[in-house]
Amino acid sequence: MSDLTPSRLLAADSFRREAAPDLASVRLLVVGDVMLDRYWFGDVSRISPEAPVPVVRIARREERLGGAANVARNAAALGAHTGLLGITGRDEAGDEVEKLLKDGGIHSYMKRDEAISTIIKLRVIGRQQQMVRIDFEDAPTEHVLVEKLDQFKALLPDYDVVILSDYNKGALVNVAEMVRAARAAGKIVLVDPKGDDFSPYTGASILTPNRSELQRVVGGWKTEEQLTEKAQRLRAELGLMALLVTRSEEGMSLYSEKEVLHVHADAREVFDVSGAGDTVIATLAAMLGAGAPLDEALATANRAGGIVVGKLGTATVTREELFPA
Numbered sequence: 001m002s003d004l005t006p007s008r009l010l011a012a013d014s015f016r017r018e019a020a021p022d023l024a025s026v027r028l029l030v031v032g033d034v035m036l037d038r039y040w041f042g043d044v045s046r047i048s049p050e051a052p053v054p055v056v057r058i059a060r061r062e063e064r065l066g067g068a069a070n071v072a073r074n075a076a077a078l079g080a081h082t083g084l085l086g087i088t089g090r091d092e093a094g095d096e097v098e099k100l101l102k103d104g105g106i107h108s109y110m111k112r113d114e115a116i117s118t119i120i121k122l123r124v125i126g127r128q129q130q131m132v133r134i135d136f137e138d139a140p141t142e143h144v145l146v147e148k149l150d151q152f153k154a155l156l157p158d159y160d161v162v163i164l165s166d167y168n169k170g171a172l173v174n175v176a177e178m179v180r181a182a183r184a185a186g187k188i189v190l191v192d193p194k195g196d197d198f199s200p201y202t203g204a205s206i207l208t209p210n211r212s213e214l215q216r217v218v219g220g221w222k223t224e225e226q227l228t229e230k231a232q233r234l235r236a237e238l239g240l241m242a243l244l245v246t247r248s249e250e251g252m253s254l255y256s257e258k259e260v261l262h263v264h265a266d267a268r269e270v271f272d273v274s275g276a277g278d279t280v281i282a283t284l285a286a287m288l289g290a291g292a293p294l295d296e297a298l299a300t301a302n303r304a305g306g307i308v309v310g311k312l313g314t315a316t317v318t319r320e321e322l323f324p325a
């Protein structure tokens with residue numbers, strides 16, 4: 001059956017058009033695991049007297065939105081009206097998340113959970129080298145999850161497109177109900193999936209696994225035909241409009257009932273690939289929300305991925321970079 005699906009290769013710069021799509025009119029709600037990325041930079045000049053470990057004296061700190069909050073940051077950078085629903089602790093890191101959301105022009109619907117720590121990934125970097133990464137990670141409390149689900153349903157009428165950004169940290173334990181509610185309200189639903197079972201995402205519009213996320217669910221593949229067959233079977237099983245596999249340096253492939261679309265990676269120089277998937281899903285969602293057809297949305301998302309890997313740090317792409325005047 002799979003080899004009957006027609007396959008099309010998109011030119012990386014196809015669909016450059018006269019007028020840029022109206023991304024500012026798109027209302028995009030991001031829901032998922034919100035994290036804070038922390039970087040502490042310093043000098044190492046001695047070994048600790050307490051244990052055989054280096055002492056890093058911190059000279060500079062940096063904080064960035066991570067996880068679902070980075071997807072929201074990317075959507076806002078494109079000019080979309082962006083809301084973020086997630087959970088942090090009632091702690092200093094949670095305050096920092098709120099501040100960064102405000103700076104990024106993101107509408108915050110963050111819930112504060114008294115019982116947990118905000119999810120933090122802290123990197124200590126001495127002499128340009130990462131010495132250790134320290135993770136703070138607690139699963140949210142049941143009653144906060146219930147509140148969050150209620151708020152999600154209440155927010156649906158105000159948004160056109162929903163992105164569910166799952167990092168398997170607990171904010172999306174009731175993702176199946178969220179997908180059902182959003183689809184019943186006629187919203188486009190994109191999911192960045194995690195884990196070894198994608199069935200809770202059944203009925204979503206588009207799923208965007210990377211290669212290893214897909215492999216975990218369908219097993220490996222040796223040929224392109226095999227990948228097509230496995231991808232199409234999964235798409236049909238989950239009742240998706242399309243399955244988008246992001247393939248790092250191989251670009252991406254989109255499997256729909258009608259056809260398979262491939263696009264080559266569009267990067268001139270690659271500096272930092274972390275967070276490229278977040279840029280891709282945000283761009284795809286914004287384009288679809290603006291009414292672009294799937295092939296054009298895909299080509300634009302791929303262009304955004306190519307731009308963002310050329311920047312250092314978990315970066316974003318602006319509307320002006322995507323659609324230069």
Ligand SMILES: Nc1ncnc2c1ncn2[C@@H]1O[C@H](COP(=O)(O)OP(=O)(O)OP(=O)(O)O)[C@@H](O)[C@H]1O
Binds near residue numbers: 210247251302306
């Ligand atoms: N090494 C690379 N060279 C060129 N383009 C790349 C590279 N890595 C990523 N990209 C671009 O970014 C897109 C998304 O990357 P990838 O498939 O690695 O997503 P991901 O693993 O979900 O990323 P992350 O989880 O770090 O956000 C690719 O489809 C491609 O367009």
Ligand SMILES: [Mg+2]
Binds near residue numbers: 192210277278
């Ligand atoms: Mg990813």
